[in-house]
Amino acid sequence: MLDNGIKDIDIKEDQDYKMELIVKIRDREYILAIFEFNTKNGEILGISNEQEYLYIPPVGNYIILNDLNFEDNQGFYGKYFRGYLNFNGHTVDKKLLNGGNNPLFARIDKEGKIENLVLKEYFSNDLACSGNGLFNYNYGTISNLS
Numbered sequence: 001m002l003d004n005g006i007k008d009i010d011i012k013e014d015q016d017y018k019m020e021l022i023v024k025i026r027d028r029e030y031i032l033a034i035f036e037f038n039t040k041n042g043e044i045l046g047i048s049n050e051q052e053y054l055y056i057p058p059v060g061n062y063i064i065l066n067d068l069n070f071e072d073n074q075g076f077y078g079k080y081f082r083g084y085l086n087f088n089g090h091t092v093d094k095k096l097l098n099g100g101n102n103p104l105f106a107r108i109d110k111e112g113k114i115e116n117l118v119l120k121e122y123f124s125n126d127l128a129c130s131g132n133g134l135f136n137y138n139y140g141t142i143s144n145l146s
Helices: 050-054
Strands: 016-025 028-038 044-047 061-064 068-070 084-086 091-096 105-108 113-123 135-138 141-145
Touching: 050 068
Parallel strands: 044 061, 061 084, 068 091, 084 113, 091 113, 105 135, 113 141
Antiparallel strands: 016 028
16 A cells, blocks of 8 residues: 555566555545556557557557547548557547548457447538448457447
8 A cells, every 4th residue: 555655666578467546535445446457468558649649550559548539630541450459448539531431440450459449439411421430441359349
């Protein structure tokens, strides 16, 4: 237990971790958050905003740290992805462009794994749209998508 401070943790590769944020009020403890992750795929890189997301390499181990908003992003055309991406329950707001197709991923390869994503899609009424908000082609694994 740590009282009113910051704790540095030595994270090692190829391990499972579970962290709990606990608040103690009087004699009772309350778990406010639980965060589980593993380092089996090497270093975990945090992505905190839309700009960082747009420039992630296709292979790596990533975790999303905040909600992402792509409603106004007209220059986003997707990417091929072969890594691990944990959205950690964060929301992605995605506008589908008029008459076009602009997914978050052009293709998820068989090595690709995406999980814990809340996806909110917005459609325009101006032109027909293909409706591919997450991917064009998926050969990988997607889990816990809402």
